[in-house]
Amino acid sequence: MLEKYERAGEIVKKVKEEVVKLVKPGVKLLEVAEFVENRIVELGGKPAFPCNISINSDAAHFTPKRNDERVFKEGDIVKIDIGAHIDGYIADSAITIDLGDHEDLVKCAERALEKAIEVVHAGVNTAEIGEVIEKTIREFGFRPIVNLTGHGLDRYVAHAPPTIYNVKVDKGVELKEGMVIAIEPFATDGAGKVVERGECEIFSLIAVKKLRLKQEREFVRYIAENYRTLPFARRWVNVSDVVLARLVKQGVLRAYPVLTEVNNGLVSQFEHTLIVEEDGCKVIT
Ligand code: CO
Numbered sequence: 001m002l003e004k005y006e007r008a009g010e011i012v013k014k015v016k017e018e019v020v021k022l023v024k025p026g027v028k029l030l031e032v033a034e035f036v037e038n039r040i041v042e043l044g045g046k047p048a049f050p051c052n053i054s055i056n057s058d059a060a061h062f063t064p065k066r067n068d069e070r071v072f073k074e075g076d077i078v079k080i081d082i083g084a085h086i087d088g089y090i091a092d093s094a095i096t097i098d099l100g101d102h103e104d105l106v107k108c109a110e111r112a113l114e115k116a117i118e119v120v121h122a123g124v125n126t127a128e129i130g131e132v133i134e135k136t137i138r139e140f141g142f143r144p145i146v147n148l149t150g151h152g153l154d155r156y157v158a159h160a161p162p163t164i165y166n167v168k169v170d171k172g173v174e175l176k177e178g179m180v181i182a183i184e185p186f187a188t189d190g191a192g193k194v195v196e197r198g199e200c201e202i203f204s205l206i207a208v209k210k211l212r213l214k215q216e217r218e219f220v221r222y223i224a225e226n227y228r229t230l231p232f233a234r235r236w237v238n239v240s241d242v243v244l245a246r247l248v249k250q251g252v253l254r255a256y257p258v259l260t261e262v263n264n265g266l267v268s269q270f271e272h273t274l275i276v277e278e279d280g281c282k283v284i285t
């Protein structure tokens with residue numbers, strides 16, 4: 001199991017190194033997302049979720065749509081979040097690429113992640129991790145995003161317990177040896193909170209329910225076979241907006257609308273997946 005996590009981690013690490021060179025003003029977002037997703041497959045894995053490309057005030061859950069023409073621009077602060085899995089065992093990691101002049105904001109999230117990793121070992125409480133992240137980000141003069149968190153990873157589950165807050169919380173949980181977790185500090189010069197904006201290109205299967213319409217049943221079967229409970233991109237599948245909306249409404253699919261900073265603050269993010277060890281941890285991405 002841990003060996004599969006580590007193989008997924010190796011793939012994410014390699015793709016991350018390669019994508020840094022690709023993100024430049026004028027390059028299409030879609031080109032980068034497809035590069036990431038195809039490269040994961042070439043390296044022997046499968047995408048654990050669509051490549052997230054969140055620019056400026058967007059913090060998470062943006063992925064390009066089919067035939068998306070949008071390009072990176074001079075000045076953008078770009079977060080790329082990559083997930084790969086081997087047999088359901090997921091590695092999840094994110095980096096910020098600065099196409100502008102946001103050096104401190106980028107450094108702040110990176111430093112917060114480093115500091116958080118330093119305190120991880122079996123027996124540490126997640127409250128302590130949140131406190132370290134918040135303190136580091138505030139020292140830089142920025143704010144942590146309170147409603148985006150790190151998380152555990154489980155087989156075919158990209159966001160499993162425990163929740164790892166990016167701020168000090170009253171009561172956390174104790175990490176145990178062998179747990180696989182992702183820590184992902186988000187920093188902003190805005191208010192420190194994300195809200196949904198209209199766009200939504202990512203979905204996942206919640207539960208297979210009895211469905212009345214054949215079209216719905218066939219689509220759900222396809223998703224269950226190909227992605228199980230992992231998130232998929234709208235552009236990966238052939239389905240009408242009507243069917244998608246109906247499945248969301250019936251509680252069969254979960255929708256992941258783009259999350260953007262409430263005051264339109266700029267956002268930076270870094271993320272690593274790690275295995276908790278008795279006396280520390282092993283970063284696999
Ligand atoms: Co994550």
